[in-house]
Amino acid sequence: MLGVAAGERAVVRTQLTFLAGDYSVPEPDVAIVPGRYEDYDRVHPRTALLIVEVADTSLAQDRLTKAVIYAAAGIPEYWIVAIRGQRVEVHRDPDPKQRCYRTRSFTRRGDEIARVALPGAIVAVADLLPVVDV
Numbered sequence: 249m250l251g252v253a254a255g256e257r258a259v260v261r262t263q264l265t266f267l268a269g270d271y272s273v274p275e276p277d278v279a280i281v282p283g284r285y286e287d288y289d290r291v292h293p294r295t296a297l298l299i300v301e302v303a304d305t306s307l308a309q310d311r312l313t314k315a316v317i318y319a320a321a322g323i324p325e326y327w328i329v330a331i332r333g334q335r336v337e338v339h340r341d342p343d344p345k346q347r348c349y350r351t352r353s354f355t356r357r358g359d360e361i362a363r364v365a366l367p368g369a370i371v372a373v374a375d376l377l378p379v380v381d382v
Contacts, residue, residue: 265292268321277302296323297365304331320347324365329376
């Protein structure tokens with residue numbers, strides 16, 4: 249569904265290397281990067297429009313360590329899909345010098361997220377979360 253939302257405006261990469269800095273090379277669960285697939289045949293992206301990490305047992309690391317890495321890299325939007333909390337944490341407005349995001353909001357099933365870097369691209373939170381048996 250992230251690919252559908254990105255359309256032809258960007259490329260969706262899953263669990264592939266992202267060059268966040270000279271000494272930081274994470275492999276985010278999902279990175280939506282500008283350009284076309286061919287642009288990354290021989291190089292790894294150095295910027296992204298959106299990075300998504302899926303957190304089950306890694307929530308603390310995704311909030312503390314990875315948020316710092318992505319904010320320092322100037323990634324405009326970073327989402328953490330918190331499986332156990334059944335929500336998506338949306339981090340926006342990075343401050344690369346302070347290595348933090350200025351805004352953070354929490355969305356739940358039934359909400360929608362409008363992506364800032366891709367105007368008009370809206371994603372339902374329910375589409376990001378696993379189905380829960382009641």
